[in-house]
Amino acid sequence: MKKYSLLDLPFSECKKIFEQLQLKKFVAKQIFHWIYQKNIYDFDKMSNISLNSRKIIKQNFMISDAKIIKISSDEKKETFKFLLQFPDKNSIEMVAMHFKYGWSICLSSQVGCNMKCKFCASGNKTKVRNLKPSEFILQYILAKKYISNLFHKNITNIVIMGIGEPFDNFDNLITTLKIFTNPFGLAIGPKHITISTCGICPKILELAKLMPKINLAVSFHGPNDKIRSELMPINNVYNCDLLIKTCKKYCSLTKNRITLEYLLLDNVNDHEKHALELIKRIKGLNCYVNLIPYNQIQKSNFIRSAKIEKFFDILKRNQILVKIRQERGNAIEAACGQLRILHGQ
Numbered sequence: 041m042k043k044y045s046l047l048d049l050p051f052s053e054c055k056k057i058f059e060q061l062q063l064k065k066f067v068a069k070q071i072f073h074w075i076y077q078k079n080i081y082d083f084d085k086m087s088n089i090s091l092n093s094r095k096i097i098k099q100n101f102m103i104s105d106a107k108i109i110k111i112s113s114d115e116k117k118e119t120f121k122f123l124l125q126f127p128d129k130n131s132i133e134m135v136a137m138h139f140k141y142g143w144s145i146c147l148s149s150q151v152g153c154n155m156k157c158k159f160c161a162s163g164n165k166t167k168v169r170n171l172k173p174s175e176f177i178l179q180y181i182l183a184k185k186y187i188s189n190l191f192h193k194n195i196t197n198i199v200i201m202g203i204g205e206p207f208d209n210f211d212n213l214i215t216t217l218k219i220f221t222n223p224f225g226l227a228i229g230p231k232h233i234t235i236s237t238c239g240i241c242p243k244i245l246e247l248a249k250l251m252p253k254i255n256l257a258v259s260f261h262g263p264n265d266k267i268r269s270e271l272m273p274i275n276n277v278y279n280c281d282l283l284i285k286t287c288k289k290y291c292s293l294t295k296n297r298i299t300l301e302y303l304l305l306d307n308v309n310d311h312e313k314h315a316l317e318l319i320k321r322i323k324g325l326n327c328y329v330n331l332i333p334y335n336q337i338q339k340s341n342f343i344r345s346a347k348i349e350k351f352f353d354i355l356k357r358n359q360i361l362v363k364i365r366q367e368r369g370n371a372i373e374a375a376c377g378q379l380r381i382l383h384g385q
């Protein structure tokens with residue numbers, strides 16, 4: 041008999057199946073509490089659930105698993121990169137980073153990615169499959185356990201910005217967000233979660249309707265269609281004008297401020313004229329711009345820009361909210377996709 045994977049189920053769905061199995065309503069709450077609040081995954085240890093209910097649960101449910109096969113960290117022990125393997129031998133990476141405000145984790149959303157962004161190591165690896173909600177949740181659970189054992193600290197922020205395009209795995213993403221934010225699930229405030237997209241416009245608006253409190257970051261990287269299409273083929277489908285128009289609509293629907301990511305590449309998108317073009321294009325958009333220094337990857341034709349400060353100053357002078365992203369994990373190849381590629385997966 042095929043068993044339900046408990047970590048794939050949002051609370052409402054779990055309750056529905058429990059009711060169909062004639063289990064008492066409160067058992068769903070109890071099991072969520074054991075898993076997500078007490079970190080107990082063995083049904084036999086869930087002592088306040090009756091033996092008969094446990095028997096039914098064991099017959100019908102399982103808890104998925106994954107194992108960490110490699111961990112790298114920087115010297116200061118402020119960044120940890122994990123290579124995680126699932127039972128089907130597919131692997132992904134996740135990164136935990138310590139900031140002033142606490143620990144943040146960057147999760148992957150797919151094995152590989154089909155978006156083919158030219159600057160991205162993951163973009164070289166075609167999508168193998170989407171991650172299931174349980175596989176998002178396991179990344180969080182395993183990193184949380186590791187950080188808590190080492191530093192006795194919790195993970196306070198989640199960004200879905202690792203391997204994959206989260207909006208290309210939309211249904212599983214939404215289920216995951218429900219489990220992350222449900223008070224009986226991981227009970228993480230939506231303001232502590234950020235989704236990063238390469239700019240899939242219809243899904244930006246769907247997120248605004250389904251999960252309006254989640255933060256959104258959009259990878260922009262090019263001030264015009266010519267540059268952006270060269271860097272990000274998705275721009276041939278959803279161009280700069282449409283993307284900015286969609287972002288404005290998202291902001292008016294959610295009242296959120298959006299983050300625009302802008303990776304600075306030498307002689308590609310880092311000239312003064314590009315800064316001025318960007319300023320003009322994002323006029324009237326409630327956003328702040330996050331300038332990202334390029335982290336050189338193997339076999340890359342791109343070079344890190346030396347004009348980051350100048351670009352920053354131009355934006356600042358023109359009243360754009362802007363910051364330069366704090367660099368993390370360069371020494372451990374913590375740029376998107378690198379650990380997995382180096383590991384030969």
Ligand code: SF4
Nearest residue numbers: 153155157160163204
């Ligand atoms: S940057 Fe993100 S969307 Fe683009 S190829 Fe890499 S993983 Fe995919």
